[in-house]
Amino acid sequence: MTTYQEALLPGTRRALLHRIALAQAEGRAPSLVAAVVRDGQVVWHGARASVDGDAPGETVQYRIGSITKTFTAVLVMRLRDEGLLDLSDALEKHVPGTGAGEATIADLLAHTAGLAAESPAPWWERTPGSLRPELSDVLGEQPLLHPVGRRHHYSNPGYTLLGALVEELRGAPWEEVLRGEILEPLGLRRTSAHPEPPHAGGWAVHPWADALLPEPLEDLGRMAPAGQLWSTTADLARFAAFLTRGDHQVLSAESVREMRTPAAPTEAADVAGGIAYGLGMQIQHRDGRLLVGHSGSLPGFLANLTISVEDDVAAVVLANCTSGPLPGVVAADLVRIVAEAEPLFPKPWRPLYDVDPAVLELAGQWYWGPHAFGLRASADGLLALGPLTGSGRRSRFRPNGDGTWTGLEGYYAGELLQPVRRADGTLSHLDLGSFVFTRQPYDTDAPVPGGVDPKGWRGMR
Missing domain, CATH: 2.40.128 (Lipocalin)
Incomplete structure (x- = not known):
């Protein structure tokens, strides 16, 4: 049986390991783990430095921050596919009284609802969720900063509203719905709303000294649908395979393709970088490739999941530091290394079975x-x-x-x-x-709109 250590050529594996070693050393991350997925399977896993004295394996949990949003978006798309809502529905139809109810479900998924990027002070990522028990505490007195539907403005509170929508229509807590409808069907047994051992601790690295400061691990409460989850490279590899192909137990291939399609107006600053946003998924062009996925960060952790559907390659990168390495860049490089070193073979040409x-x-x-x-x-x-x-x-x-x-x-x-x-x-x-x-340019035997000059084709003297 071929193991994932043997699934890629030795030169490819060395190039992947070198890339994450460079990221961990230059980014000064206490630990950094990564995985590469091809054909729905993990074909490489690598780790640098340690967690609790050991090199972190593919079942060690890290906090994944805003990759949580993609999970929440899948739950919303399931509601749409079941006919319980339409993406054009105003939020007010299902969750009344928020003050942001004129925004549609699609606006919230694509961050075009006009909402603020963050909840009111204090900083929600470093304070207990118990400080924000109600949606009004998350949105504040003036939740809308921009006209609804006019521009892409990334909003964490927007995904809190989507979590509330899931709870309202399912009649159960977001975490419970997530586990029953995504985590269990996809076999994501090491993905959870709260850390389960073995897991990495979150650290801040001093900018001018090789010193560490532990970051608090807060329960985000109402903000959980925007960034609460913990996961592993193995689980996120399975999730990447799902986001590439769909799964009849969770969401169809057609619906996940819809999530990967740009749905938000692109800001001028993003045009040069080729960055867009779909329905719960980030989209960018890099190295001549269309990449989709999501990044994530919370104090003490950085994460990224990147997929090239055309190359059938995905990469997961997780680190336990507040800043330092750039996991999105690293993940894109891991995809590029595999796609260029070991490109897919084209499918064999087959003739038509029947000729009509x-x-x-x-x-x-x-x-x-x-x-x-x-x-x-x-x-x-x-x-x-x-x-x-x-x-x-x-x-x-x-x-x-x-x-x-x-x-x-x-x-x-x-x-x-x-x-x-x-x-x-x-x-x-x-x-x-x-x-x-027509079979000929401006064919006179066919009804061409506007007609064809009766003198036909001619030269110019």
């Missing part, structure tokens, strides 16, 4: 005006449309069973592709959301 003459008739070259496109029928039963040269709009289309096709991505997502036939049954053109695709 009506589908085969659609395949080939088409023109939108003078722009040349190719339409290919693939063995997975889809049609793929793309420009023959240069860049342009691309999409795959799934059959609807009535001769029409629906776009799956990009500009044509959800748009209808309809073959249009002449009175004698021969194929005239394709209508794609009112765009006419």
Whole structure:
């Protein structure tokens, strides 16, 4: 049996270990652990320094901070998929009287609700949650800083409201719902709202001396849905696999794909960095890759979970210090190292099992005006449309069973592709959301909108 220590090439494993060793040493972290996931399985685990005198293994708990938000978002998406709410619902419909009720569920998930980033003083991450027993204590007297839905402004109190929404519709505490609906079905036995041994202690590292100060481990109370959880590299590896593929026990692949899709307006400062936010998930472009996941921090701890769906590689990085290493950068580097050193093999090409003459008739070259496109029928039963040269709009289309096709991505997502036939049954053109695709550029045998000059194509003298 191949173990995860053998799943990657020795050179790849050394490069991964070197990267976390550099992060731990330069970031001066008391300990740092990491894992890499491929094909849904842990293929590498590494640790530097120690917890209680031993190198931390993959079952040692660290606090994961705002990665908790992704768990809370999954609970909300489950409610949506069950028909108990719509993402366009105002919060007021389900949790009345908060003062922020005009914000929609989608606004709260994407941090576009206009709420403050933090709860009123004292600093909630370093004080007991008992100081904020009510939602009003979390939101303050003026919870809205910006117009609802107009800009992305990261908000911890927003996820407190989502936790309250879960409790209201499930009739049970957030922690209990989380355990029954996510942790147990996914087998995340070492993820919990409170630390369970073995776990790391949280430390602050003196900026000008190699000295440590223990950080308090507070119960966040009402703020728990925003950042309470403790977890391990092994459990977060399983969670990463779920966020890549979905799981019929928890949330479908289609719904987790929706979570990974940008849902918030991007701030000008984020455009250069290629950073966006979906529904409970951070999204960025780095090293030419689309990466999704979430970061987390609380006093004494740093965490990051990063996934490249296209490369089928995910990385988890956990450290027990308030500041120092940059786990998001480290995780992205771990993904890059594996993706570049051991790229995925393409799936074997397979021919069509059955050839449908009506589908085969659609395949080939088409023109939108003078722009040349190719339409290919693939063995997975889809049609793929793309420009023959240069860049342009691309999409795959799934059959609807009535001769029409629906776009799956990009500009044509959800748009209808309809073959249009002449009175004698021969194929005239394709209508794609009112765009006419013809077999020749501005084909005179097809009804081109605006008509075609009767003099046809000509030179210029």
